[in-house]
Amino acid sequence: MKSDVVIVGGGISGLSLAFYTAKAGFKTTLLEKNDTPGGSFNSHRYSADGSQFWLELGAHTCYNSYQNLLDIVDACHISDTIIPREKVPFTLLVDSQLKSVFSALNVFEALKSIPNIFTLKKEGLSVREYYSKIVGVNNYNNTLSHFFNAVPSQPTDDFPADMMFKSREKRKEVLKNYTFTDGLQSVAKAVAKSKGINVFTGQEVTGIELLDGRYAITTKAGVTHSAATLALATPSAVSSRLLQTIEADIARHLGTLKAASVDSVGVVVKKEDISVKPVAAIISPNDIFFSAVSRDTVPDDRYRGFAFHFKPGESGETKMKRITDVLGIREDTIIHKHEVVNTVPSLRVGHKQWLEKMNGMLEGKNLLLTGNYFGGMAIEDCVSRSLSESKRLKR
Template identity: 45%
Template sequence: MKQYDIIIIGSGISGMSLAHYCRKKGQQVLVLEKNKRLGGAFHTHRFGHDDSTDFWLELGAHTCYNSYTHLLGIVEDCDLMSSLIPRQKVPFRMLVENKLQSVTSQLSFAELFFSLPKLFGAKKSGKTVEAYYSNFLGKKNYANTLRYFFNAVPSQEAGEFPAEMLFKKRERRKDIVKSYTFKQGLQSITEAIRIQDGIEVLSEQDVAEIQLENQLYQVKTKEGDCFQATYVALATPTQQAANLVQSLNPKLAEVLASIKAEKVETLGVAVSRDLLPLEPVAGIVPKQDQFYSAVSRDTVAHETYRGFAFHFRQGALDQSGKLQRISKALQIDPTLLDQVVTKENLVTSPRLGHEQKVEEIEGLIANQRLLVTGNFFKGISIEDCVIRSFLEAARMERL
């Protein structure tokens, strides 16, 4: 049986960034992914039209920023800087009674004028997103308009999120454009990590059990394979991680299982440019609807097609209903929706007190050769995931 230094379960950006950092430290890395496709929420769907093979659409994560310095370090290590491209500046629009409206048209500037001074000295600690932002943006502005934009970020009701976890001020790299993607989409990053020497990735490997025998972790899959390593890392949604460590560390499993996640049902479509009447947009955020947002490909304009990823509430509509809702929002006939593709993502749903759960996890794994990474530590952004992986790789080196 081949032995590895570390086995990482999960090939999203958390797992793949951890693989990258471990590989840089000279480790032999095995990544196991239960699905056929790698990348998790880094899902760039590449369309197969004869005349538009270069057209792609993001079905999960869609934007990176120059404040993502750890991610940019990986991009540089993987020689991807030449593929980095800026996202064009086009507006977000609100969908109100099925008509696109500017965000400002939906705000009360009188309320904003009287509320905004409260921003000075405002503290996020111990406050929910709703409590923190409605205080200085105005309660009516928040309830009637802005809460839908906050919901669009994690594609779920975000009002009860800890305010500290949703947006963070970070140092920016001034040599990089503020927001960017890549010529072939964000999945380029996980694909570039995958082909590095020292990293082996196996798909369709659904891990069933982890055991510790003779100081080595035995990772057994439902397919009947068994792999061996000195270290093992969990880079999966919390419930799956909890199931995998139930016998190894029941208390850790209990804490992980208590961290809930929301399933997001995404449906992506391409539409011929000349058939779509809508103005170019970065995204569409509706009021009180079956979907949280529609993220547009207009930020990277294509000669032939426009694309949209609609992020629906779990169970709100069946496939036919989603297509009808999309066609109505885009003001086109459903038959004009081209290359329909579906995707499901799990996004963490933290609540106040989440930091105590994180501290408990840290304590339970502090002296173990078990690593845990994901979007449920200090925040849910891409950079938060990468930072967590960076810290876990550093901890592994100290063990």
């Protein structure tokens, strides 16, 4: 099968790149390993007794600062499905009690440290170095670090401070934070249906060759796609492996990046079977899970759902015991369970130099690289990277 561009990986990075290349008039094919596009941006669906319920097992919130994403949402005509998230608290689980994150802070220490926010620059500092000066060492160690670890579901002490939370221009007429009536996957589905994009799901790419100046991309099922331009939108380790024989230097540079697996378990229970107060998320310091993100932000008449993001390596039995203990429910009241493993980058101070070197290596090549390991792991970072790569293709 011949295309102008073949994109490997159908998460938001691959999908947004497909949106831009198709819009620029390139015949675009996207190959995704899973049965549905979306990757970590994929709302899991449960249906029973004629009703539908969705639960986010990966990304759950978008913001009005996600301008490039919002442009795509507008272009796909789904802005009218944007809905607000209910204001329910982020909570800390301490001694089996749920507390608000802010009530756990030592106000005196925070007030003493907060003026540093006006003088201290994030650039070149790790999350620990920066935020322990902004809220105080004890507040950071006892409270804030656990909240930060819950964001990429891994220890974030050594993350670059300027890549954790970014301030961006906002679209003031859009809700500050939001989701979609049908979950975030609505965007993935809408982009996949856009004109000029052929999406093939259930297609794991296993090999890439360069034949007569064109890329030959082969899937596990033995189908070969041919394209003038190749784009990889898979986790860095997968992209590194796929490029090993055709771009050894780039593969090696990609291979220096670290990433973490997030072992997520989503559970659905009937409302009457659980008494935990509505929460946005439960963060449990030093536990086997980083966070349990709830669907209470978009309340449902019949069901409640929780996505527990575990550290890798725990047995199914251990995870289930922790879920039932934290939620105070019996296992037989869980009417639906679904598990996924997502990959998130483990960024380190100095990442900008890594990125500069990578961009230099890509210059002049018909090879595009996008993903959540370039400018940051937020949805908008992924879309922004795809936008800049699509501009490189046009050049």
